[in-house]
Amino acid sequence: MSEKAIFAGGCFWCTEAVFQRIKGVSLVRSGFSGGNIKNPAYKEVITERTGHAEVVEVTFDSTIISYQNLLEVFFGTHDPTTLNRQGGDKGTHYRSAIFYTSETQKELAENFIDVLTDQRVFASPIVTEVTRFENFYPAEDYHSNYFNLNREQGFCQVVINPKVNKLSTYFKEFLK
Known part of the structure; x- marks a missing residue:
């Protein structure tokens, strides 16, 4: 069954490269x-x-990979404890966020954050926002498949x- 997940893990080039391999x-x-504006550049x-x-829209087959598994990858491959920052990238557009498309996704995301917090997986508090998905606006073409085309x-x-x-x-x- 085809579903969508929307994740913001800092630079979308990084997040895209990770999820392309799943x-x-x-x-x-x-x-x-x-x-707050339509079709931003x-x-x-x-x-x-x-x-x-900056987000990635992930289309996935939930009979092959679960949303829960995608959450594990998301939290395991970026720092969800830095507000509006990933490494050297700073700004609100680099924030950690999950834009849920259903109440089930919301519950899974919030529950997983609670588990990570209770188990003290991260030394600092998780700041990932969990927000209802409203719109996805594709980035310009030169952002697509960036890592695979520019590895060097x-x-x-x-x-x-x-x-x-x-x-x-x-x-x-x-992994695929």
């Missing part, structure tokens, strides 16, 4: 969600005036590669 995921699109979003986050670039080597390697190390059972 079995049961048929499509990952980089874009924007959670803001990247150059508008990075001003922080639109309220959007410095940003890809230094920032994205470690996330992909972490995925390969800790989530082997979910």
Whole structure:
């Protein structure tokens, strides 16, 4: 059964590269969600005036990979404890967020955050927002499939590669 999940884990190039490698995921699109204008351009979003986050829209087959498993990958491959920041990337558009598409997704996300908090998986409090999904606006084409097309670039080597390697190390059972 085809479903969608929308995650904001900082730079969408990083998040896209992670979810593209998950079995049961048929499509990952980089874009924007959670803001206050329609069809924002990247150059508008990075001003922080639109309220959007950089997100990925993940289309997945829930008979192959569960939403719960996607949450595990999401929280395991970015830092959900830094407000409006991932590594050197700073700004509200780099916030950690889950935009749920159903009440079931909301419950699963909130319950998983509670479990991670109770088990003290992270040294600092989780700041990931869990917000009702309203709109997804695709990013410009040059953002699509960025890591796969630009692996030799410095940003890809230094920032994205470690996330992909972490995925390969800790989530082997979910890889294509």
